[in-house]
Each structure stands twice: as C-alpha cells, then as structure tokens.
Amino acid sequence: MADETVDTLVIGGGQAGLTMSHRLKQRGIGHLVLERGRIAERWRSERWDGLMFQFPNWSVRLPDFAFPHADADGFSDTAAIIAFIEDYATFVTPPIRCGVEVTKLRRDAGGFVADLAGGSIAARSVVVATGPYQRPLRPALLDDHPGLFQVHASSYKNPPQLPDGAVLVVGAGASGAQITEELMRAGRRVFLSVGRHNRLPRRYRGRDLFWWLAEMGVDETRVEQRGPSRLLPVISGAHGGRTIDFRRFAADGVTLLGRVTAARNGVLAIAPDLTSNIANGDAYYATFLGIVDDFIAARGLDQPADPLARLRLPDPPCLTAPLDTIDLRAERITGVIWATGYGLDLNWIDIPVLDANGVPRHHHGVSEVPGLYFLGLQWLSKMKSSFLSGVGDDAAALADHIAARG
Incomplete structure (x- = not known):
C-alpha cells in the first residue's frame, strides 16, 4: 500500500512540470509535482557558461507570465532563463517537492504508484514532464584513448576547462556550432565534425526566424504533418544572434570534417560526406528563404529585400579537399567535445508504454494507458510543443483530458 495518495502526480519540475501544475490549478485538480533535483535542474547543471538562448526575448513566455527584458530582439543567457523559470514557479506556487527522484512508476488497481527512495505515492493520473534531454549520447569511439580529455556538451562549461591544445568538436547542431565559435574566439584551434543538419537563417528580410515561423503558422504544424527529417535547426543566439555559416567558420580558422566513423591508435577515420552534408544544409537554408519570399509576395507584406542572405563564401580547402583521416597526436588535439545530442531515459516506467527504442507511445501526450500522460x-502535438512558448497549449489540453476523466 502506498504511503500517500494524490489525484494527479506530475514528474519533473522544469518549465513543463510547472506549466502543468498551473493548468491543473486553473481547473481545480489536486496534484503534486516531484523534481529529482532543483527547479529547472537541467538549465542549472547541464548548460555551459556562455550559452545564449536561441529564442529572441520577445518570443520567451510561459502561460500568463511574460519574460522581462530590455531588448525585445536580443537573446538572454542561461542565468536569465533560470531566473525566469524560478519567478514563474513563484507565480504558480506549485505543490512541489524537490530532491525527490521517482525510481519506478508502476500500475496498481487504483491507477499508478510511484516508488521513491523513501516510500511511494499513489495517483489516479500521472504526467511525465521530464523533458527531451535526459540521456547524453556519447559514442564510445575514443574510450580506450589514454590521456585524451573528453566531455559531452551537457558537461562542457568553458574553454579553460579543456587542456591546452587543439579541440575536436563532434556534432554541428546548435550546441556544437555555438561551442565551436566560443572556442575559436578563445584562440583555440578547432576541428569540427559536421554531419547532416538543417541550417536556417537567424534573421531574414528584417525579421527573426521565429517571427517567420509564427507568422506563417509553421510552428503550429501538427505532428501528423511532420516531414521525415528529425534534425533540429542549426541556429545561435550568441553575439546578438547569428546565422550559422560553416564556410565562415572555416574562413576564421576552423577545420571542417565529415562524420567520425572509427578510431584506431589515435587516428580517426572520416566519412567522405562533408561536401554532401554542407550542400544539404545549404539547400535547406535556400528552400526556407524561398518559402518566406513566396509568403511575402502572396500576402503583399512590406519587408525589405535581403540579398546578403544569399551570398556564399568560397569553398574553403577543407571542403574542396576534405580529410579522410585525422591523427590526434599529429594535430595536437588534446580534447574532444561530443555535441552528439540526447536520448530519452524512461526505463524507470515499469508500464508497457514504450516502443522498442524507449520512446513513449502516445497521441498528443495522451498515452495508450488510461491516466498516463x-x-x-x-513534437508532442506540434512543432512548438517543446518551446517555452508552446508547452502551455499541450499542458492545457492534457489538463482538460484529466478533468474529463472525472
């Protein structure tokens, strides 16, 4: 028998869990929020010092709560986002317990039981709001290379954390690109392994990327209409917000590489895919510009032309004659940053609701198991589901579903 009973249990005390609490309170549904660490723990412990949020300040908001800022078109650092989430928690006043980790979630006759280190809690409904960035993905390619400093992007803090010498950054998504630029500005020699990516403009024709996504309704795209690509856009909020241009990186001294496929005795094998990866990123970028141009023309919008957005730097030598191997010792590479993304870690859910890849089966957040969300x-229900500005819509829909259960 459980030690305690609540109507609805929310697991996770980040922006999703706090927003869920807000929506449940609005509907008078009793609930409890459990957080394994502190409120916004991953923002505190799994971000590097110089990270700048990728969303412009005007777009940052949570339900019924505005983000304070002095520059609407600027970008905020991690400390400002943490303070915003803390202030939101003060506004919501959720019934939350921090430092409490759920070790197992299981079913029982009345609904669910969450096992904790010091007991258990029964609930009629459970909302898992632990976010998409749970398990850092780090290849084991260089695990047996002695003396090489290696860190996942989630544990990278700043350039002085790394030993003297050149740095290899594996992964050219938003994190890998921003970390590469930070290292480059710190005077480090950087090698960047570039895989397939979706490159988009930071700004185009006088407006930020996210303004265009909202204006065109793209951020409302339903998951059922999602295309085959699962790549996140490569954008940056650093230095006032910049369009990521890998040719510019190369012109500033970064050596671009294809995907790292193998390693032996400190020599890395590099796939012959750099040229195609850059070309695919360019094509994605150009397609988006064309979509915006067509939208402007169809709506008769008065937006200035932006010919500079289509200018392309010459291909650098590392792109015209890409390397097929790289010797870490010869290049004096002493550190590797794995910007290789994240996976879900939901194995503590002892309920048959995960597929073979550990991904929950659900429809817009409503699982196949009644009462589990x-x-x-x-892409829980739409493109903006994981945005700060989008999680509130999903939370409201789930709260309505919970209320309808009676």
Whole structure:
C-alpha cells in the first residue's frame, strides 16, 4: 500500500512540470509535482557558461507570465532563463517537492504508484514532464584513448576547462556550432565534425526566424504533418544572434570534417560526406528563404529585400579537399567535445508504454494507458510543443483530458 495518495502526480519540475501544475490549478485538480533535483535542474547543471538562448526575448513566455527584458530582439543567457523559470514557479506556487527522484512508476488497481527512495505515492493520473534531454549520447569511439580529455556538451562549461591544445568538436547542431565559435574566439584551434543538419537563417528580410515561423503558422504544424527529417535547426543566439555559416567558420580558422566513423591508435577515420552534408544544409537554408519570399509576395507584406542572405563564401580547402583521416597526436588535439545530442531515459516506467527504442507511445501526450500522460517532448502535438512558448497549449489540453476523466 502506498504511503500517500494524490489525484494527479506530475514528474519533473522544469518549465513543463510547472506549466502543468498551473493548468491543473486553473481547473481545480489536486496534484503534486516531484523534481529529482532543483527547479529547472537541467538549465542549472547541464548548460555551459556562455550559452545564449536561441529564442529572441520577445518570443520567451510561459502561460500568463511574460519574460522581462530590455531588448525585445536580443537573446538572454542561461542565468536569465533560470531566473525566469524560478519567478514563474513563484507565480504558480506549485505543490512541489524537490530532491525527490521517482525510481519506478508502476500500475496498481487504483491507477499508478510511484516508488521513491523513501516510500511511494499513489495517483489516479500521472504526467511525465521530464523533458527531451535526459540521456547524453556519447559514442564510445575514443574510450580506450589514454590521456585524451573528453566531455559531452551537457558537461562542457568553458574553454579553460579543456587542456591546452587543439579541440575536436563532434556534432554541428546548435550546441556544437555555438561551442565551436566560443572556442575559436578563445584562440583555440578547432576541428569540427559536421554531419547532416538543417541550417536556417537567424534573421531574414528584417525579421527573426521565429517571427517567420509564427507568422506563417509553421510552428503550429501538427505532428501528423511532420516531414521525415528529425534534425533540429542549426541556429545561435550568441553575439546578438547569428546565422550559422560553416564556410565562415572555416574562413576564421576552423577545420571542417565529415562524420567520425572509427578510431584506431589515435587516428580517426572520416566519412567522405562533408561536401554532401554542407550542400544539404545549404539547400535547406535556400528552400526556407524561398518559402518566406513566396509568403511575402502572396500576402503583399512590406519587408525589405535581403540579398546578403544569399551570398556564399568560397569553398574553403577543407571542403574542396576534405580529410579522410585525422591523427590526434599529429594535430595536437588534446580534447574532444561530443555535441552528439540526447536520448530519452524512461526505463524507470515499469508500464508497457514504450516502443522498442524507449520512446513513449502516445497521441498528443495522451498515452495508450488510461491516466498516463507525457508533456514537454519534441513534437508532442506540434512543432512548438517543446518551446517555452508552446508547452502551455499541450499542458492545457492534457489538463482538460484529466478533468474529463472525472
């Protein structure tokens, strides 16, 4: 028998869990929020010092709560986002317990039981709001290379953390690109392994990327209409917000590489895919510009032309004659940053609701198991589901579903 009973249990105390609490309170539904660490724990412990949020300040908001800022078109650092989430928690006043980790979630006759280190809690409904960035993915390619400093992007803090010498950054998504630029500006020699990516403009024709996504309704795209690509856009909020241009990186001294496929005795094998990866990123970028141009023309919008957005730097030598191997010792590479993304870690859910890849089966956050819900995942119901500005819509829908259960 459980030690305690609540109507609805929310697992996770980040922006998704807090927003869920807000929506439940609005509907008078009793609930409890459990957080394994502190409120916004991953923002505190799994971000590097110089990270700048990728969303412009004007777009940052949570339900019924505005983000304070002095520059609407600027970008905020991690400390400002943490303070915003803390202030939101003060506004919501959720019934939350921090430092409490759920070790197992199981079913019982009345609904669910969450096992904790010091007891258990029974609930009629459960919302799993632990976010999409749970398990850092780090290849084991260089695990047997002695003396090489290696760190996943989630544990990278700043350039002085790394030993003297050159740095290899594996992964050219938003994190890998921003970390590469930070290292480059710190005077480090950087090698960047570039895989397939979706490159988009930071700004185009006088407006930020996210303004265009909202204006065109793209951020409302339903998951059922999602295309085959699962790549996140490569954008940056650093230095006032910049379009990521890998040719510019190369012109500034970064050596671009294809995917790292193998390693032996400190020599890395590099796939012959750099040229195609850059070309695919360019094509994605150009397609988006064309979509915006067509939208402007169809709506008769008065937006200035932006010919500079289509200018392309010459291909650098590392792109015209890409390397097929790289010797870590010869290049004096002493550190590797794995910007290789994240996976879900939901194995503590002892309920048959995960597929073979550990991904929950659900429809817009409503699982196949009555009373079990998910919130804050990428593309939960639509493109903006995992945005700070989008999680509130999903939370409201789930709260309505919970209320309708009676």
